[in-house]
Amino acid sequence: MRKIVIGSGGISGLKLVDAADPEPGPGEVLVLMHASSLNYRDLVTVRQAGATTPGLVPNSCGAGEVVAVGDGVRRIAVGDRVAPMFFQKWVDGRITPEARGSTLGGPIDGCLRDLMVLNEEGVTRLPDDMTFEEAATLPCAGLTAWRALVEEGNLKAGETVLVQGTGGVSIFALQFARLFGAEVIVTSSSDAKLERARALGATHVINYRQMPDWASAVRQLTGGRGVDHVVEVGGADTLQQSIASIALGGNIHVIGVLGGYVKDVDITQIFRSNGRIQGVTVGSRAMFERMLRAMHFNGIHPVIDARFPLENTADAFELMARGGHFGKIVIEH
Template identity: 50%
Template sequence: MRAIQLKKPGGIDNLYVGTSELAPMGPGDIHVRLHASSLNYHDYIVVLGGIPTPDGRIPMSDGAGIVVAVGENVTEFAAGDHVVSTFFPLWLAGQPTIAGMQRVPGDRNDGYAREEVVAPATSFTKAPAGYTHAEAATLTCAALTAWRGLFVEASLQPGETVLVQGSGGVSVFALQFAKAAGANVIATSSSDAKLEKLRALGADHLINYKQDEAWGMTARKLTGGRGVDHVVEIGGAGTLTQSIAATRLNGNIAMIGVLAGLAGNVATAAIMSGNIKVNGITVGSREHQTAMIRAIDANGIKPVIDSSFALEKIGDAFRLQASAAHFGKIVLEW
């Protein structure tokens, strides 16, 4: 079958169309005909060679498609079911463990940039009702990261205020989830055009962080000086100081990205005196994903997809991602 593979040492130009064989079907496995994937920062780093992988690795952590057949011990799925992959196939429930966070698709083992896969049934969940394969493929990493940051680790409540940064997949999902839960949302971006798109999705307040370097205090002022309840922090060291400034006493910061820097000065005294909880978030478990999908089925949230590319055009998709010109998710469909 056709598969996208990566030559060592990595790089977008080292992606090529190759072939891969299906693994033998076991009693607890399902055979899935894949139809879509979506791009995440993790995939981008893998493709660039920032996370070393064996020569010929099949990338992409997110995959969605249709069940073709199930093993004799599988009862959760049937042929014809629409399914979406999980980011940590071994983290099924409970607290994260080192063992459970191994074998990330496209990283520790082959991912979903291929036409078919045989995998343990626990590596997938059912997709939301009425979702296209491309829509389902956006959920595995970006949506679940936002969900865990707001509802698993922070218990977002109606009427609270959430600060989201930028217009990538995690931030857009965080905005959508927060609004569905009855929260207020402050959104930041360096683009006025993207800010207007965030407003159209329900953002209550907008801040252009390039025009307002002290955007953390601006966000605090927008809450009447109290501070925001939750921050979805995608920048890392480069933006954390402003996020701390924005956060209320005993508020929550979900640290989910490092787009603005891997290391830097951290206002530890402000975290301590503000009794702020900073939670490192690396996606979530299968149990978290099934809960999120139940919520999506109940409230009808649909992903924001910026662009779609054919599987063999994966390099062009990553070039768009690198340009940061997109809004929401970039997907592959085949």
């Protein structure tokens, strides 16, 4: 089989190599991968390319078809179309330390390979109307947006959601917010991307480059009230603005660190807002299954902006590194 491995030198160090075909052991399934997708985390992993990562197969997200099963497998059968779960050991309930260490794309080899052996509990069957490319976008980005707004945020019709930028997590958050009847404000560095966000149902858009104090614009757009949810992916660049943007009792779903990891914040604004700041790391398999059903019954399809063959994976990472995408970037195997 072919696989992409991390070398040294970041994106230019990615290598396509041959490897022996794996075989499933007891309780395991062998998946022929048809597609995978990029997340910002994968870009960070490839760029860091430290002493622990050479030889690692990057990318947490993909989808494929089960071509063999090991002894004792009951949940999954040959021929099933499946997606591997981001957390291989988080089936349901609250996250555990064991689950937290069970992530694909590091420390466990990820999806940029032709064949994957996974525990049968670590995959989910896909609806028939979802393509492998679409499904490959969901295990991290889709599920993170779903968990933040729906599972943790208890999103209600008529609420207002702010999403930051137009990357993978944010565009899923826009789609799920519209599904639940929420009004959506989108920020972006690009007016062209903001127009695309409007076409997907954003009610208001703000260019955060032209308007660095975008919290004031959010106040104006909401009649002074603020928003009920912020899907916070900007990290150090955006957290203070997010706190200034929420309505009384609003929610900030802390997900990303696009603009840095550490930030001094004005604590008085947090308690005055009576807001909730909720950390989110992806989600469980049970949450993923609920998300899939909601997407299936409502005809929601992921927004795929660009597709690359496996051998051109480096070009896909270059596109993400320059922020040239809207929604998701997919690799076709």
